[in-house]
Amino acid sequence: MKFTLSWLKQHLETTATLDQIVEALTRIGLEVEGVENPGEKLAAFKIAKVLSAERHPQADKLQILSVDAGNGPLQVVCGAPNARAGLVGVFGAPGAYVPGLDVTLKLASIRGVESNGMMCSTRELELGEDHDGIIELPEDAPIGTAYPDYAGLTDPVIDVAITPNRQDCMGVRGIARDLAAAGLGTLTPLTFDAFTSEGAGPDVRTDDTAGCPAFFAQTVTGVTNGESPEWMRRSLIAIGQKPISALVDITNYLMIDLGRPLHVYDRAKLSGGLVARKAKPGEQVVALNGKTYALDATMTVIADDTAVHDIGGIMGGEHSGVSADTTDVLIECAYFDPDHIARTGQKLTLTSDARSRFERGVDPAFLEDGLAIATALVLHICGGTASDVTRSGEPPLEPRVIHYDPRLSADLGGLHVAPERQARILLSLGFTIGAIKSADAFSDALFSTIEGKWPVTVPSWRRDVDGPADLVEEVVRIEGIDNIPSTPLPRMLGVAKPTATLEQKLERRARRAAAARGLDEAVTWSFLSEAEAAPFGGGAWTLANPISEDLKVMRPSLLPGLLAATGRNLKRGQQSVRLFEIGRRYLAEAERATLGVVLAGDRRPRGWREGKAATFDAYDAKAEALALLAASGAPVDNLQVMGEAGDAWHPGQSGTLRLGPKTVLASFGMLHPSVLKAFDLDSAVAAVELYLDAIPPKRASGFTRPAYTPPALQAVRRDFAFLVPAALATDALVRAVKGADKVAIVSARVFDVFTGQGVEEGHKSVAVEVVLQPTAKSFTDEEIKAIADKVVAAAAKQGASLRG
Numbered sequence: 001m002k003f004t005l006s007w008l009k010q011h012l013e014t015t016a017t018l019d020q021i022v023e024a025l026t027r028i029g030l031e032v033e034g035v036e037n038p039g040e041k042l043a044a045f046k047i048a049k050v051l052s053a054e055r056h057p058q059a060d061k062l063q064i065l066s067v068d069a070g071n072g073p074l075q076v077v078c079g080a081p082n083a084r085a086g087l088v089g090v091f092g093a094p095g096a097y098v099p100g101l102d103v104t105l106k107l108a109s110i111r112g113v114e115s116n117g118m119m120c121s122t123r124e125l126e127l128g129e130d131h132d133g134i135i136e137l138p139e140d141a142p143i144g145t146a147y148p149d150y151a152g153l154t155d156p157v158i159d160v161a162i163t164p165n166r167q168d169c170m171g172v173r174g175i176a177r178d179l180a181a182a183g184l185g186t187l188t189p190l191t192f193d194a195f196t197s198e199g200a201g202p203d204v205r206t207d208d209t210a211g212c213p214a215f216f217a218q219t220v221t222g223v224t225n226g227e228s229p230e231w232m233r234r235s236l237i238a239i240g241q242k243p244i245s246a247l248v249d250i251t252n253y254l255m256i257d258l259g260r261p262l263h264v265y266d267r268a269k270l271s272g273g274l275v276a277r278k279a280k281p282g283e284q285v286v287a288l289n290g291k292t293y294a295l296d297a298t299m300t301v302i303a304d305d306t307a308v309h310d311i312g313g314i315m316g317g318e319h320s321g322v323s324a325d326t327t328d329v330l331i332e333c334a335y336f337d338p339d340h341i342a343r344t345g346q347k348l349t350l351t352s353d354a355r356s357r358f359e360r361g362v363d364p365a366f367l368e369d370g371l372a373i374a375t376a377l378v379l380h381i382c383g384g385t386a387s388d389v390t391r392s393g394e395p396p397l398e399p400r401v402i403h404y405d406p407r408l409s410a411d412l413g414g415l416h417v418a419p420e421r422q423a424r425i426l427l428s429l430g431f432t433i434g435a436i437k438s439a440d441a442f443s444d445a446l447f448s449t450i451e452g453k454w455p456v457t458v459p460s461w462r463r464d465v466d467g468p469a470d471l472v473e474e475v476v477r478i479e480g481i482d483n484i485p486s487t488p489l490p491r492m493l494g495v496a497k498p499t500a501t502l503e504q505k506l507e508r509r510a511r512r513a514a515a516a517r518g519l520d521e522a523v524t525w526s527f528l529s530e531a532e533a534a535p536f537g538g539g540a541w542t543l544a545n546p547i548s549e550d551l552k553v554m555r556p557s558l559l560p561g562l563l564a565a566t567g568r569n570l571k572r573g574q575q576s577v578r579l580f581e582i583g584r585r586y587l588a589e590a591e592r593a594t595l596g597v598v599l600a601g602d603r604r605p606r607g608w609r610e611g612k613a614a615t616f617d618a619y620d621a622k623a624e625a626l627a628l629l630a631a632s633g634a635p636v637d638n639l640q641v642m643g644e645a646g647d648a649w650h651p652g653q654s655g656t657l658r659l660g661p662k663t664v665l666a667s668f669g670m671l672h673p674s675v676l677k678a679f680d681l682d683s684a685v686a687a688v689e690l691y692l693d694a695i696p697p698k699r700a701s702g703f704t705r706p707a708y709t710p711p712a713l714q715a716v717r718r719d720f721a722f723l724v725p726a727a728l729a730t731d732a733l734v735r736a737v738k739g740a741d742k743v744a745i746v747s748a749r750v751f752d753v754f755t756g757q758g759v760e761e762g763h764k765s766v767a768v769e770v771v772l773q774p775t776a777k778s779f780t781d782e783e784i785k786a787i788a789d790k791v792v793a794a795a796a797k798q799g800a801s802l803r804g
Contacts, residue, residue, distance in 0.1 A: 014185025039148025048091035070144020167360035171259025201390030203273030211300030272305035513631030524561025558596030
């Protein structure tokens with residue numbers, strides 16, 4: 001939101017300096033992003049007089065001018081048709097930067113004649129659209145004076161960042177109101193020239209009371225749509241708006257000045273009356289930006305008997321726009337529902353100054369006055385005769401009353417403010433307290449009649465104020481957030497109690513373990529596009545009003561975000577990507593704490609010892625899953641590997657880690673090629689999802705850990721080689737072996753798998769190392785043999801036989 005200092009002072013009577021205003025704006029929550037002087041870029045241009053003008057010997061349309069800019073005559077070649085002796089204009093010497101041409105002037109030779117700069121047009125200085133001739137100034141303009149000083153272009157421009165909840169500050173007057181409440185001056189009354197109306201109002205109505213609750217309009221006949229006044233053009237140019245014509249400039253000016261978007265139609269281009277209605281399927285409109293938009297039945301439009309002329313509250317149509325030939329106009333001042341505006345703008349991916357205001361919420365009570373001010377300006381600048389006003393529908397003006405306890409300023413805001421001061425702040429911002437309507441009407445006697453909680457009526461332009469806490473915010477920001485004292489919280493006696501929950505502790509352990517294993521943490525969006533969520537079963541929750549179509553679905557998995565990040569890294573030349581993220585999956589029944597891991601690219605780079613680079617496979621994913629589960633406190637020795645992980649995973653190269661058949665702790669393996677294609681990934685990707693909420697908590701056993709007592713006797717290791725069916729999972733064989741003697745056998749692991757010569761077709765040889773741990777005394781040979789027999793018998797139940 002940009003405005004000039006002089007523009008602000010049209011609404012604020014103040015003696016404050018620019019620095020004081022800038023400091024106050026940021027202090028009350030209207031952050032100043034920058035202050036610039038538009039005249040600085042034109043400081044090199046001076047007022048000059050053409051002493052003589054002669055025809056160029058080598059070009060019929062060029063002239064050789066003798067120009068005096070205060071330092072004596074200079075020769076300039078000029079092609080402007082209005083260049084002549086005696087003309088006073090704007091001159092740029094060599095070294096001056098011309099913003100409209102994006103060039104820096106230098107000494108040049110034009111058709112063999114030396115030229116020392118140029119005489120400039122308004123377009124070349126970005127002061128307007130006129131480029132048919134050079135600027136003509138009055139004869140008494142002071143020669144040699146810097147043009148910005150003469151033209152009044154030294155007015156500072158203030159750029160303020162307006163947060164989405166402050167719709168009232170989308171106009172200069174709203175900002176002035178805040179500054180007045182902060183004590184920097186007095187808000188001037190809003191006035192306009194009175195005028196008389198003749199004849200019936202225009203034929204307008206609203207058939208879409210949900211999208212356009214109120215539609216007010218007035219016509220003006222006999223207008224002359226020329227150039228807008230200098231003061232208006234200067235204000236618009238200063239904030240980056242290009243003046244177009246008086247009628248268009250008036251609507252743009254009022255939108256910035258009062259935060260009230262309006263639209264002006266050329267009545268000669270309309271067929272019949274105007275109606276605010278829902279668009280019909282298949283309808284289209286060519287907007288003022290020259291683009292054609294396809295409409296649907298959820299969008300509010302303004303149409304006549306034959307066509308759509310306006311995307312309601314967002315952008316007008318090209319066909320019915322005013323031009324230099326316009327003589328009769330219809331001025332529309334309507335109220336559009338913010339939610340409808342936001343949804344339509346998102347669907348059409350169409351932004352505009354009007355949309356940014358309507359979707360935040362313009363003042364619904366400012367239709368009558370807004371239309372009157374616009375009509376008065378049109379009559380004053382363009383002439384003509386105004387009709388009566390046609391009013392269709394009713395704006396939402398239901399008053400909102402909040403019962404406010406002034407003690408909340410200290411309780412919620414941490415700042416003690418006297419009740420009288422709080423009342424004056426709220427009144428100066430436009431709130432009403434009981435019978436007190438304004439700060440000027442405040443008196444101690446009248447204030448003393450209010451008992452208990454204050455009945456505070458919210459002004460129509462403050463859609464964001466909804467409860468007592470919002471009123472506390474208003475009081476505190478005007479009084480000054482910097483005035484809130486720093487008060488330390490009371491410290492409990494003794495040793496501080498731990499505050500982290502079991503879930504937080506689990507996530508911390510998992511995060512440290514993942515980082516220690518060389519994985520890089522990523523933080524991705526909790527929202528996805530529908531296309532990204534589809535490979536993982538789609539999302540159970542879809543936002544009704546997303547900020548973007550790409551951030552519409554709440555993620556059913558952490559992997560889509562990690563895959564998108566992986567793709568970006570690989571496309572930028574990263575050879576090995578190892579990412580993890582801890583976050584939430586949003587399922588139909590609840591949100592679930594999850595750890596996701598993605599491994600892509602080279603697991604090991606090529607080298608002289610190993611040869612070619614090695615890529616990640618499903619076993620790498622399984623190793624990460626087991627290591628992270630172990631670090632998280634899961635009973636990994638009791639886990640079972642079962643089946644494929646789901647449709648998003650590669651069949652035969654994926655699985656799940658479970659405690660029993662129902663409790664799934666993790667999915668791991670290679671992702672399905674269709675998933676990789678959906679994310680534009682060319683190479684195979686291994687992944688893991690750990691379901692942290694499924695890990696069983698440890699049983700409480702007190703704060704003291706048992707003393708470490710290593711076994712007194714040495715363990716015994718025995719190797720077994722089994723011939724098993726090729727389809728048998730080695731995990732099942734290992735579990736069977738470990739269960740053969742749960743007292744003596746402390747661990748078992750596979751250390752070799754062999755197929756080929758010596759092993760019959762359809763089988764494989766699996767070698768298992770079994771560790772036996774004696775307790776009271778060492779094992780005898782007979783005891784070891786008995787345990788070995790149990791191992792062989794247990795393996796046989798799985799279809800395994802001991803190799804000879």
